[in-house]
Amino acid sequence: MVEDRKLAVLRAIVEDYVSTEEPVGSKSLVDRHQLGVSPATVRNDMAALEEEGFITQPHTSAGRIPTDKGYRMFVDRLSAVKPLTAAERRAIATLLEGAIDLDDVVNRSVRLLAQLTRQVAIVQYPTLSRSTVRHVEVVDLGNARLLVVLILSTGRVEQRVVELPAELDEEHTGEIRGRLNRTVVGERLVDASARLVLLPDEFDPAQRGVVAVVVAALLEAMSDHRSTERVAVGGTANLARFGDGFDLAIRPMLEALEEHVVLLKLLGEASSSSTVTVRIGHEGPFEELASTSVVATGYGPGDEALATLGIVGPTRMDYPGTMAAVRAVARYVSRILDEG
């Protein structure tokens, strides 16, 4: 009973602080919410909440603001995911339906997410690891150079130009192309890689060198770090809304946004699950970003989470709304990938 009201007070504090951006006191709390008790009672509850570490005062005789622990409690136990409006759903659907290829899907998603949440959005490109090989193409460019193209089931296309030890004739490239495709088409990348490694030995010694070079390029393309680490970022202008500890938080944030490796670490383990995960303040891996939270989720066709998308914003954010937006976008994108 009393415990319930304390949590209601915590929820009210979080909500008010998120919307007003100012420390919230007992008086304004009872004004804005129907708590059915007096400010004095609320004060007692607040003292208890502070004792337990859920809220804190910036200085004596100021209102209270939630701690990271307070936000955590709010997210875990005090908030219901806020359903999107019909208009928002429609906006998501129509915007994403129009996408023409994978790049476009990712770009549209990141814009959409930034717009919906008014935060900085991050979308990781679907990783290659679980997709399968659709086709391999080998093209003679002349001058002992080959173009090797790898086409994957997700629609991603990787290409590499390789230098050969010697010129190659049409017949041989055809043979290599054919055997490559018979070896890997339809395979998952891990299996395809395993088979490719053995392939050069099946050719006669004269061609082995050439095949080895091509295989090396394909292997490299399959395990390509650049593509698995690729991310799209949008809504950086929303950083300008930070307002409060502006330049304190914005600098490390901008730096992080330039380093895709850092961003991927930020999105973190969210990719493994397809539920929305929230990392609040210091819970994240970077000390400098202690005043920012990450809301992320995995996405991908079917049940598989091929990649991660999410947003980064100040710990003081509208978690229910943000989580709803992230989840909704992830679901729509997943559906699109399913169809493509």
Next chain:
Amino acid sequence: MVEDRKLAVLRAIVEDYVSTEEPVGSKSLVDRHQLGVSPATVRNDMAALEEEGFITQPHTSAGRIPTDKGYRMFVDRLSAVKPLTAAERRAIATLLEGAIDLDDVVNRSVRLLAQLTRQVAIVQYPTLSRSTVRHVEVVDLGNARLLVVLILSTGRVEQRVVELPAELDEEHTGEIRGRLNRTVVGERLVDASARLVLLPDEFDPAQRGVVAVVVAALLEAMSDHRSTERVAVGGTANLARFGDGFDLAIRPMLEALEEHVVLLKLLGEASSSSTVTVRIGHEGPFEELASTSVVATGYGPGDEALATLGIVGPTRMDYPGTMAAVRAVARYVSRILDEG
């Protein structure tokens, strides 16, 4: 004589203001520079310079700061391009030598430029329009789908997947591939496009539909706006150094950085020439960016400027150093493209 000293004073004001970020007064001017005259004399000159619109006072009884017109004069007539240090040259050379493909060149360039100038760097991907076709590849993906790959002399690769009205056999794809290549290889894009349009008519009616679809895809790839409009941005964290009118300037800047079309407009006509151009404050096309300057230049293999690169920063910047860095990077990148 007197005129000369006035200009020397203007130069000194610009230099001091750039380095100290504070309005500069007559006293500190004579202290920091060997002008050989007294503060009173300098004051007279400053009054004249203000009269002519080169400098202004933020408020009465404060020092002077350069106006856009003052910076313009400084850039045009008062500054020598500051040569880079040997270390900087070496850094540019070694960093860019290691690039493995066009994307990598662009990415490295933008990082380099951001680092050298400590500003926000922008590099436009080389435009397709002046490059030539190196090879066209057509790959049957099954299910009446073809992959069309366009490889250009700049190293750019564009690919499109097209849906055919009907399944196609190996022989026909081979024929189409051959005739496509005979038609366009070595041609400039404009010429290639012109020839392609006529190509379907040369086939017999049964194949004409298929060829038309492939040609359409190629034409689209050749005139692809997405690739001509692609830009890479780096060093956004440097925005955090703006310091002065921080949030005033940073917001529109971040917004501009998200809109590649806007960025291209910012870089502007610089692409036509291969000399470094400077756009100062209000000279640029955007009212909101009146306190930022753009230093840009065209670059590309040989004498042709295929694209533009440059930096955006506060009007209060080190123009000689920045111009030198931009020019140096453009030259090195051009050389790399020449070799590739």
Next chain:
DNA sequence: CTTGGCACTCGGATCACGGGAGTGCCAGAC
């Protein structure tokens, strides 16, 4: 357990004030 009352604290806005940097102008020196 709740509530009204009350004394207390402290941050932030406001204001007055003085120092200092800078200016403009003028009269005299070169």
Next chain:
DNA sequence: GTCTGGCACTCCCGTGATCCGAGTGCCAAG
């Protein structure tokens, strides 16, 4: 003519001093 030193003036900015109010903690009574 040109430069210079002197001087009065302006006004920004930092420093205290003051005051107000929101908010707190605690206590005694309901």
